[in-house]
Amino acid sequence: MKTFKSDYLKYSKSGYFDLNGIETIKYEEIEKRVNVKISDIEKIVNETKYKTEAAIIRSKKSKSFIIGKDKNRVNIPTKLIYGSEIIHSHPNGTSFSAEDIVETITFGGKQITAFNDEYLYVFKNNVKDDIKFIDTFNSVLSSTEVTLLKKVNNGTITKSQMDFSINHKVWLELSKMIRGFDYEAYSISR
Numbered sequence: 001m002k003t004f005k006s007d008y009l010k011y012s013k014s015g016y017f018d019l020n021g022i023e024t025i026k027y028e029e030i031e032k033r034v035n036v037k038i039s040d041i042e043k044i045v046n047e048t049k050y051k052t053e054a055a056i057i058r059s060k061k062s063k064s065f066i067i068g069k070d071k072n073r074v075n076i077p078t079k080l081i082y083g084s085e086i087i088h089s090h091p092n093g094t095s096f097s098a099e100d101i102v103e104t105i106t107f108g109g110k111q112i113t114a115f116n117d118e119y120l121y122v123f124k125n126n127v128k129d130d131i132k133f134i135d136t137f138n139s140v141l142s143s144t145e146v147t148l149l150k151k152v153n154n155g156t157i158t159k160s161q162m163d164f165s166i167n168h169k170v171w172l173e174l175s176k177m178i179r180g181f182d183y184e185a186y187s188i189s190r
């Protein structure tokens, strides 16, 4: 548990942006409140020290642990996704990438989690209409980009703050628009 409260992430703090309005969760209560195993979080952190991304993929049949090549990428074989619960690290603290969500929906994953020391993101997939999802995703992404770029241009936020928060804002919006798109974001307190 101590290793998880790390200094590894200090380098990326400048890119951080307070995702205000999101729920705070106590680290010790993660397992009780969210369908995520603390032992999985700690295995990933202990094995990678956040120097690379890594993932644990649990399905009924198997459990796989995969370490990525760098801190922005871990390649999860798509054949492992169906019916799985995936937990993976996002060393820079951002929410899910488009690939994370699109692959979970396309290949029928049950749940995907992303975390670092500061944030925990959980997506539970009960999306039935893939086509509507893709269309809505594209339009929400464009409109969110436009909104945030305006804020960057008038100096309300910086470009790195935009880059940090854009994915979160898109998933939050989609969770209001798409049935079965269950997205939760937490800030971790200790």
Ligand SMILES: [Zn+2]
Pocket: 088, 090, 096, 097, 100, 114
């Ligand atoms: Zn990811």
